[in-house]
Amino acid sequence: MSYKGVWILGEQEAGNVKSVSHELLKRGRALADKLGVELTAVMLGKKIAKEGLRELIYRGADRVIVIEDPALEYFLPEPYINTLEALIKRHKPEILIASATSTGRTVAPALAIRSNTGLTADCTGLDIDEESGNLIQTRPAIGGNILATIKTPNHRPQMATVRPHSNKPLDPNPDRTGHINYEFVEPTLFKSRTKRLEFRKNEEAGSNIQDAEIVIAGGKGFKKDEHFKMVHEIAALLDGAVGASRDAVDLGWATYPHQVGLSGKTISPKLYLCAGISGSVQHLAGIKTSETIVAINNDPEAQIFHVADFGIVGDLFELLPLIKQKLQAVKKA
Amino acid sequence: MKVLVPIKQVPETSNVKMDPVTGTMVRDGVEPIINPLDLYAIEEGVRLKEQVGGEVVALSMGPPKAILAIKEAIAMGCDDGVLLSDRAFAGADTWATSYVLAQAIKKIGACDLIICGERATDGDTGQVGPGIATWLDIPFVTYISKIIEIRENSLLIERMVEDGYEILEIETPCLLTVVKEINYPRLPSLRGKQRARQTENPVWGPTDIDARAKNLGLKGSPTRVVKISTPQVTRNGKLLAPKDEKEIESAVDQLIEFLQEKEIV
Numbered sequence: 001m002s003y004k005g006v007w008i009l010g011e012q013e014a015g016n017v018k019s020v021s022h023e024l025l026k027r028g029r030a031l032a033d034k035l036g037v038e039l040t041a042v043m044l045g046k047k048i049a050k051e052g053l054r055e056l057i058y059r060g061a062d063r064v065i066v067i068e069d070p071a072l073e074y075f076l077p078e079p080y081i082n083t084l085e086a087l088i089k090r091h092k093p094e095i096l097i098a099s100a101t102s103t104g105r106t107v108a109p110a111l112a113i114r115s116n117t118g119l120t121a122d123c124t125g126l127d128i129d130e131e132s133g134n135l136i137q138t139r140p141a142i143g144g145n146i147l148a149t150i151k152t153p154n155h156r157p158q159m160a161t162v163r164p165h166s167n168k169p170l171d172p173n174p175d176r177t178g179h180i181n182y183e184f185v186e187p188t189l190f191k192s193r194t195k196r197l198e199f200r201k202n203e204e205a206g207s208n209i210q211d212a213e214i215v216i217a218g219g220k221g222f223k224k225d226e227h228f229k230m231v232h233e234i235a236a237l238l239d240g241a242v243g244a245s246r247d248a249v250d251l252g253w254a255t256y257p258h259q260v261g262l263s264g265k266t267i268s269p270k271l272y273l274c275a276g277i278s279g280s281v282q283h284l285a286g287i288k289t290s291e292t293i294v295a296i297n298n299d300p301e302a303q304i305f306h307v308a309d310f311g312i313v314g315d316l317f318e319l320l321p322l323i324k325q326k327l328q329a330v331k332k333a
Numbered sequence: 334m335k336v337l338v339p340i341k342q343v344p345e346t347s348n349v350k351m352d353p354v355t356g357t358m359v360r361d362g363v364e365p366i367i368n369p370l371d372l373y374a375i376e377e378g379v380r381l382k383e384q385v386g387g388e389v390v391a392l393s394m395g396p397p398k399a400i401l402a403i404k405e406a407i408a409m410g411c412d413d414g415v416l417l418s419d420r421a422f423a424g425a426d427t428w429a430t431s432y433v434l435a436q437a438i439k440k441i442g443a444c445d446l447i448i449c450g451e452r453a454t455d456g457d458t459g460q461v462g463p464g465i466a467t468w469l470d471i472p473f474v475t476y477i478s479k480i481i482e483i484r485e486n487s488l489l490i491e492r493m494v495e496d497g498y499e500i501l502e503i504e505t506p507c508l509l510t511v512v513k514e515i516n517y518p519r520l521p522s523l524r525g526k527q528r529a530r531q532t533e534n535p536v537w538g539p540t541d542i543d544a545r546a547k548n549l550g551l552k553g554s555p556t557r558v559v560k561i562s563t564p565q566v567t568r569n570g571k572l573l574a575p576k577d578e579k580e581i582e583s584a585v586d587q588l589i590e591f592l593q594e595k596e597i598v
Contacts, residue, residue, distance in 0.1 A: 074499075077463075077473060102494040106475045109427065109463035118428060118555030121458035140564065142344075142455050149560035193472035193507070197489075198500035208496050214597065238598070256514040257493070262454055263369060263513060271597045282454075292595050293568070294588065300574060309570035310591050312584050322585045330589060330598055 003094040003156035005040055006032040009084070010056065011075075011103055012045045017052035020099040022169030025060035027126050027162055029170065031095060031135070034128040038062040042087060044080060046073035053180050058172035064180045065091075071190035074199075075103045081110045082189035088115050090183075093157045095135050097126065100161035108161050118152035119159040122266075124166050124289060135160065143262050144285030164210060165268040166289055202257065209258060213270045214240030215290075217260055220247040221276020221297065221316055228253040230320045234273070237327045243267070245277045261286035275316040279304030296320070334387035334483070335444040336378040338411065339434050339465065340371040342395050342402040343455040367402045370450035372409075372518035373511050377480065378448050379410035380516065385483060388412045390441060394422055394433050400534060407529040408521030415441065419538035424551030427456070431464025433549065436542035438469060446488070447508040451476065459510065466508035473508040474501060478515050 008028040010021035025041060032039035041061040043053065047068055056064050065087065071079045084107065088096070096111075098104035100122040112119035125138035129151070135158040137150045152158040202208065209215050216238065218231040228248065235242045244254035246261055260267055262282035268289040275296040277283060284307055287293060295308035296316050305311040312319060344363045367375075378389040391406035393399050394417040403414035417437050425433065438447065447466070452459035459475070466473030478498065479491035492499040493512055503509075521529075535541075539549060547553055571591070575581040592598040 081467075102476055102492075105459050106463060109431075109458075109460035110467040110473075112428060112460075112555075113431065113464050113467040116555075118426065119460060120556060121427075121456075121460055136559075141457055143457075144564070147562045147564045148558050149562070151557050151559050152555050153557060155555040193504040194474055195502045196499055197502055199497060200500070201497040210495055256512070259513075262457070271592070271595070288564070292597070293570070294592075300572075305570075305572055306567050307570075308572070309568050310588060311570060311572040312588065313572065313574040314581060314584070318581060319585065322581065323588065326585055326589050327598065330593070 003092045005038045005091070005093045006035065006095045007040045007042055007093040007097070007157070008061075009096065009098040009104065009107070010041045010043045011099060011101065012043060012048055012052070015045055015047050015049050015052070017043065017048065017056060019169065020101060020164050021056065022059045023164065023167055024097055024099055024162060025056065026167055026170045028097060029060035031126060031128055032062075035094075035133060037094070040065060040091075040093065042084070043067075044072045044083060046070050055172055057178035057180070058174055058176050059170050060176075062178045064178065066180060066182050067185060068182065069187075069190055071192065074196050075106075076192045076194050076196060077106055077110065078192045078194065079190045080107050081114065083185050084111055085114045086185045086189060087183070088157060096157040096159045098159075098161050100163050104161045108159060112159050115157065115159075117155035117157060117159055119161070120150045120152070121161050122163050123160045124163050126160060126162065134158070140285065140288070143281045144288055145281065163266065163268065163289065209241045209243050209260065209267050210265050212241035212267075214238045215243045215260070215267055215269045215272050216240050217243030217245065217272065217274040217277060218248055218253070219245035219274065219277030220251070222248070222253065225251070225253050227317070230324070231275070234320065234324055234327070237324065237331065238271075240269075240271070243272070243274070245283055246280075274304065275320060277304055278302040279307065334381055334385050334446065336381055336387065336389045337438055337441065337444050337447045338371070338374050338378045338389060338391045338406065339447065339449055339461070340375065340391055340393045340402055340406060341368045341453045342366070342393060342399040343368045343453055365398060365401065367405055368450055368453040368455075370452060370454060370513065372450075373513055373515050374448040374450045375406050375409050375411060376516045376518040377511055379519075381446070381480070381483070382410070382412075387445075390414060392417065392434065392437055392441070394418070394425070394430060397536070400536070403534050404529040405521055407532055408525035409519060410525060413532065414534045416534055416536045417538075417542070418536050421539050421546065421549045424554065425549065426554035426556045427458050427460035427464055428555050429549060429553040431461045432468055432553070433542065433544060434461065435465045435468030436544045437537060438465065440537070440542045443506070445505050447471075447506075449508065449510045451510050451512050462508060462510040469508070471506050471508055472503050473510075474503055475510045477509045477511045480509075480515075
């Protein structure tokens with residue numbers, strides 16, 4: 001049996017399908033259409049809501065393969081990797097894409113070794129080579145300074161993780177039809193040498209910068225810890241998350257989960273508004289795929305202005321209070 | 334406790350210059366450094382040794398000059414280091430790299446823990462750590478922000494994910510990839526540097542680690558880089574430089590309008 005079909009690895013939380021799954025479906029749909037093959041979404045969980053599974057079909061899947069077991073309630077490497085390895089052996093997909101989330105970036109590398117195939121991390125572009133039918137994977141590397149195009153010519157499945165939020169999902173189409181197949185694997189595959197004892201949700205407001213549509217960030221330019229609260233104020237006004245440059249984190253004005261850039265988080269929000277950040281190569285690499293970038297800096301030569309859609313050269317201590325005030329006025333109106 | 338720390342030597346990427354014609358990195362004058370995210374792995378290994386005793390060994394695959402990375406790891410407190418260097422290793426992707434490192438770890442012998450950095454700042458894949466664990470068939474977890482407790486045959490650890498922290502227990506021997514939040518890496522000490530100079534570090538090739546030739550380097554790599562391009566980063570956005578209070582006010586008004594146009598406000 002030869003390898004055929006495009007698979008996406010969906011994700012769920014508490015039985016609800018996460019939106020990264022929908023983003024993957026859009027990517028997968030385009031690839032499957034080019035190849036003229038089926039698109040399959042794979043979902044692992046304890047008990048996954050039916051509506052969520054149907055929505056996967058409405059958003060592009062031809063088939064959903066579901067494996068349910070209490071051992072799959074939360075992500076743990078071994079049960080997930082073992083199960084997916086078994087499914088790959090059973091169905092032989094030619095392409096498998098996962099989201100470059102903490103789950104996807106953990107599962108995929110192990111799965112690639114087990115399946116004796118290549119894996120390309122954190123892709124921002126996927127396409128099909130018309131001549132060979134191979135997957136063409138594009139990803140930024142060396143701090144976003146280059147874009148590398150990568151193929152896996154002789155190994156199957158061709159595997160890639162895709163940067164979350166690097167595309168928008170397809171709108172659901174309730175007229176789309178497809179199959180939801182519940183499958184089973186050997187229960188021994190659920191054995192795990194890692195146990196999950198507890199989960200502490202991040203209660204700190206605005207810290208999930210990767211999922212946020214709006215991120216307001218500050219850097220060294222704020223000069224003092226107490227001034228950094230302006231970032232929080234504007235973020236609160238726009239229902240956004242708070243980001244910080246490496247300098248700001250190193251100075252203790254924000255914690256590491258807020259750090260934007262190569263050694264922190266890579267983000268692609270609808271709006272990235274930053275002040276007092278000059279824009280090192282590492283920082284820019286973390287924000288380049290943002291939809292809109294607004295920058296405020298007192299140095300007209302700051303690198304950040306090269307990537308900004310809207311920039312103001314000026315003193316953030318003058319500008320931010322005014323921006324805050326005007327935003328409040330707009331909100332009231 | 335015996336801890337192994339696989340590290341990578343990378344170009345200092347904060348001042349990377351790209352050749353606009355060839356689209357490749359200008360390597361002249363670029364200092365090779367230890368992958369900054371590997372420093373946290375080294376530090377955690379050294380801290381564990383200081384707490385419970387044992388030994389920390391750094392290993393790296395790379396060109397001969399990557400011995401400098403091994404020396405620096407020793408200067409930071411590692412006891413020993415091994416370099417995997419051979420022309421046959423060149424051009425390896427993460428599959429072939431993790432294979433070589435796993436073979437070297439088998440040769441080094443029994444260990445309790447392997448600690449890796451979250452990813453390297455040049456390739457930026459984060460795939461080699463999970464790859465090593467898979468070759469060795471030992472449990473692994475990624476994005477570890479704290480080692481809470483060392484137990485008899487397991488570790489209690491904290492894992493940082495998108496929306497919070499998982500508390501996990503993992504059987505040893507195991508592999509962890511650690512995030513920046515885990516510690517503050519120390520600088521190499523003078524005494525450490527001296528010790529690094531005096532330490533003889535083995536350099537191993539394919540036969541030393543019983544590696545299969547077909548799994549090595551570019552030839553053994555399932556992925557192929559077919560094109561490198563320099564992304565166009567300039568967005569040619571609007572840039573305002575208000576001079577006085579009135580202009581500042583107008584600039585902010587324009588910004589708010591811009592945000593409204595984009596349907597953000």
